[in-house]
Amino acid sequence: xxxxxxxxLSLFLLIAKIGKTRxxxxxxxxxxxxxxSENLFSFKKFYALSSSAMEEVHFEYIKQSNSxxxxxxxxxxxxxxIKAFGQKDIYxxxxxxxxxxxxxxxxxxxEGMEIINLEGQHLGVVHEISNFGANDVLVVKPAKKQxxxxxxxxxxxxxxxxxxxxxxxxxxxxxEGY
Numbered sequence: 677x678x679x680x681x682x683x684x685l686s687l688f689l690l691i692a693k694i695g696k697t698r699x700x701x702x703x704x705x706x707x708x709x710x711x712x713s714e715n716l717f718s719f720k721k722f723y724a725l726s727s728s729a730m731e732e733v734h735f736e737y738i739k740q741s742n743s744x745x746x747x748x749x750x751x752x753x754x755x756x757x758i759k760a761f762g763q764k765d766i767y768x769x770x771x772x773x774x775x776x777x778x779x780x781x782x783x784x785x786x787e788g789m790e791i792i793n794l795e796g797q798h799l800g801v802v803h804e805i806s807n808f809g810a811n812d813v814l815v816v817k818p819a820k821k822q823x824x825x826x827x828x829x830x831x832x833x834x835x836x837x838x839x840x841x842x843x844x845x846x847x848x849x850x851x852e853g854y
Contacts, residue, residue, distance in 0.1 A: 683730045688723060688767040689784060692716060694747075697759060702752040706738060706745040706766070713745055719772060724764040733766065781839055783812075790845040791816050791828065794837070799826055799852055818852075826852070 695705035708716045717738060723730045734750040752758050773782065783805045791799040791814070800818040803825065807813065812830040828850050829835050837847040 683725070683728065685725075687770060688730065689770050689773070689782075690765050691719070691722075691768045692745075692766040694724075694758075694761070694763045694766065696763075697755050698746060700755050701748070702754055702758045703746055703748045704758055706747040708745055714740070716745065718774075719768050721769065721772065723767040723769075725767070726764070730767070779839075781841060785841065786814065786839075786846070788844070789839070790843075791826075791848055791850075792845055793848050793850050793852075797852060799828075799848070799850065802846070805830070814846075820852075823852070826850075826854070 691709055693707045693709070695707050697704050706716070710716050722733050722735065724733050725731075736748045736750045738745060738747045740746075749758070749761070752761060770784075776782070786802050786805060789802045791802060793799055798819045800816040802814050803817045804815045805812055806815055810829075814828040814830055816826040816828060818824070818826055828848055835849055837849055839846050
């Protein structure tokens with residue numbers, strides 16, 4: 677593992693997490709945070725945060741097994757070694773993500789964007805994206821401090837009218853009091 681001592685976490689994207697061990701030879705379940713877990717197989721370099729340094733981790737393999745992803749790190753050959761390594765978060769460099777079309781964005785790019793409704797009101801800033809079952813939801817920190825977070829369903833062309841990356845804003849058909 678190679679260490680990078682100056683860590684700027686804004687350069688990295690959390691893509692997976694090491695889960696429970698599997699068997700006795702150092703295998704473990706890998707929980708993917710990618711929309712499609714198969715996207716995980718397209719990346720070459722992975723990193724884990726360890727005592728304030730980002731370490732490159734080298735997988736011997738990552739494979740699909742039924743509905744699970746099974747993985748093994750190089751140089752970890754038994755259950756005790758992988759248990760000692762821990763259930764770490766696995767990152768990739770944002771710069772290694774595939775390019776998107778002009779009207780597409782990654783979820784992490786939405787965080788921090790200004791929310792403006794059709795009447796020109798500034799509703800707040802996207803704090804996070806959650807999913808409560810039916811669809812993804814923008815959790816918006818309101819512009820007015822006394823209000824609770826605003827939850828806006830991410831339904832393109834109905835609630836989400838447009839996303840302007842260059843203006844760092846999202847135009848929505850939504851009212852402050854909804």
